[in-house]
Amino acid sequence: MNSDVPIPRNHANLREFVTFLERKGQLTRVARPVSLVHEITEIHRRVLDRQGPALLFENPVDGSGRTHAIPLLANLFGTRERIEWGLGLESGGLPTLANLLADLRGPQPPKSLSDAWRQLPHLKAALNLNTRSVSRAPCQERAWRGHEIDLDHLPIQTCWPGEPAPLVTWPLVITRAPDDPDDINVGIYRMQKLGRDRLIMRWLAQRGGARHHRMWQAAGQDMPVAIAIGAAPATIFAAVMPLPDGMSELGFAGLLKGKRQDVTAGLTVPLPVPAEAEIILEGTVSATETAGEGPYGDHTGYYNSVEDFPVLTLSAITMRRDPLYLSTYTSRPPDEPACLGEAMNVLFLPLVKRQFPEVADLWLPPEACSYRAIVVSIDKRYPGQARRIMMGLWSMLPQFNYTKLIIVVDRDINVRRWPDVIWALSTRFDASRDVMTVDKTPIDYLDFASPKSGLGGKLGLDATTKIGSETDREWGKVLTMAPDVIKRIDTIWASLGIGETLP
Template sequence: MRDLRDFINACEAQGQLARVRAEVDWNLELSHVAKLNEERGGPALLFENVTGYGSPVLTSACTTTARLALIMGLPKDSSLVELMREWVRRAPNKIGPRWVETGPCKENIDKGDQINLLKFPVPKIYPRDGGRFFGTAVYVVTQDPDTGWLNLGTYRLQILDERTLGTQFIKGKHADLILKKYAQRKQPMPVAAMIGGDPLLFLMGAARLPAFESEYEFAGALRGAPIDVVRGETVNLPVPAAAEIVVEGEVDPEALRPEGPFGEYTGYYSGIGTTPRHFIKVNCVTYRHNPIFWSTTVGRAVTDTHMTMALTYGSTLWQELEAMRIPGIQSVYCPPEGAGRFLAIISVKQLYPGHAAQVGTAAISTEMGAYGLKTVIVVDDDIDAWDLPRVLWALSFRFQPSRAEFIKRGRSTPLDPSLPLDSREITSRLIIDATIPYEWKDKPVPITLDEATLRRVQARWGELFPNGAAGANGHEAAAGNGHEAGEALAPAATPM
């Protein structure tokens, strides 16, 4: 899969794409169709007839695990955790981008008076949004002027006028760190913002890789092949050759313009009215013929932003725990309902006293966890991190509030609606150790089924329930009784 068109074709071949041929207005109507579609777990949508425009809009690309699997080149019935496990497995083998002479992103080159961001069918998503957001499924490349570190980050971009994009580089995000370096030098920061290309690049933009790591190299690791890049026309930055649209420009570190508001993935606005923020002065736009404009929806869970972040934030948390060489991590799950970032569940096979506590404190000190992660739940290895009924079971019967760790101060996000609007820089955190303490000599005695009786009962299932009333092989009967997960369930779930 090299570009967005390959992805669209692959979705279509799997029956995971709907073409909307009827006319739809970019002003609210398109986003509302997408949002309702996403709430029903519907397909990716390609709007082919947007009022006043000749080129299409793609939405809902990442709303389901099946389509995230497609992007990662994995079977469509993979679970989110399987995608994350594979992400962590592929992560170490970084492959840098490959420079090529030219590519389809150069099919059209607009400079000077030709530049007009409103040439593209940019949706307005919610009524109270401050305008039309060019950048949602976008990724922005910047480069550290001292070290050459190339960063890709997904930051929303609002159309302020035909040649200006408002930005929101939240403090400490990598574009913000790099912009500070340009501020010291009193120079504008060159940037390029891309839509399209390998859809993995959007996931990379949203991934919480540590500073000084290049998302381009990481994309190479996940894809198992280099990303082909060409040089920008007016910026000395690599841009994906197969991108649909590339916006090149510069950010003046001293200049601000009103930006926002924007309906966020928390289901709330993160501020009242506009906020003065940095902006991109656009110097060149290059794009393919019939460029596909890719947009995400946001708002209350679950949208493709939530699914994207559940995969990318969860994977980077898991990967960083592995990089710390903490043994015994079985699985990590950051539920999409929490946008993959406010709540993390980690399953660990404990090997020594305090191991579960180490996992909890490590999680909140990773690049991902140190930013806004509020609650960590650590469970034993007999519970899968994504198995929420079992996690609730552990919270009820293994967790003891006096063993929770309360941390008063940590880096927060301005998006968190649980904090007052004027003080969202610092958050508290809670680490819930819902494991059975390793050092306990006398551990709670689990109830187990009798193996021989279990097998006999399973063999008689058809005779006991000739109408199939209680499930095919007794699985449901065993699953409902709350026995020790690994022990009772495994044999019952085995097909006879």
């Protein structure tokens, strides 16, 4: 890897980021023809598992044996370092962004002139929250309408055996409310290919796109939609971040870039689209027509069941003259969504601390599909505090609404180290006293363990030291060595002949 390549403050588009990664030695071009049916998934899976580079498949081949002219880009966000670079940050720079996001959700007034001066970068960043409209956009250099529209021209993957059709996996779906053009949402929802100009739009009921669709349905109208494939990294990240209510993802992308997001009007739909995107799909989501979607491999590590979702009919496909097609797969972690989930963990922590100052640390284990379990450590001060934290987390962020298990520990426990967590559970938890259950709550409908689709239970385990009215027994004292002994052994360690590295 070339460490001498400086990290740009922003990447205006996907191809700039690809060029940067190649200069860094973090992108591999695959010239050999590789099948879109399963083979790219298997290569991607192996490379991601060893934290390898991004992959540019220059000659993807579809199921009929045809080689596509559009290259496929995969494993773009397969490491935390590439996620940080995509945000224009140095390696390890996510906490800086996390604090900015916390300030945006709950701004604090400056306490002094010097404090106001320190907040000036935040004020400058806020100026980039408004988008900028442009009339000539790279994403519309080529345009297909009417009979020209054919999704077969795009290298859409079939990721796993048994899947019914190719699947669009990294689409930024742009929707708006029928009565408020400023109420715009950008979300990532997978889409099954249904025909040359038709896709199935799969979204969960609580997501912004589904909310907009219900509003259009209530008005008896099909909903206009635009889909960006291959946007700038900041635009992709904005679509998955825990933004404050009412904040535009397109606007927030400008804040991440350090410059306002350029948008242009769709050719056939009344929606703004990222001007620098590689490919744009435009069309309408039917108010009435649905089709069975799936089964597809999902982040749970299982195939989801077949369910009906609304049908999207395309009215235009626009793109750059030489576009890139961004794709990924989902599976039991590790996968790219899990990598993004670990980055989101860093962003969640300051938000949680702002709401609950007693929280010391928080961890969403990627093995738990990014958000289904939380381990949280607290500075415990009063009886019942662990349960208060459980209830607060379950209701705080949409992502935590689906968390099935919360383990609360004391601040002396490393939440990222399972041996520490298991020790706390084994010595500070009693099943007759320290279990909190909540039934009939929202659950990810892809969770087959829940008794009903989308409705299930939550479990909280209090593995903290019990204080006050929580116990009638004298609590044990944790074994610790005297500090002066530790210091003395540190001093003589090198002379013991045991090893060079201190334990």
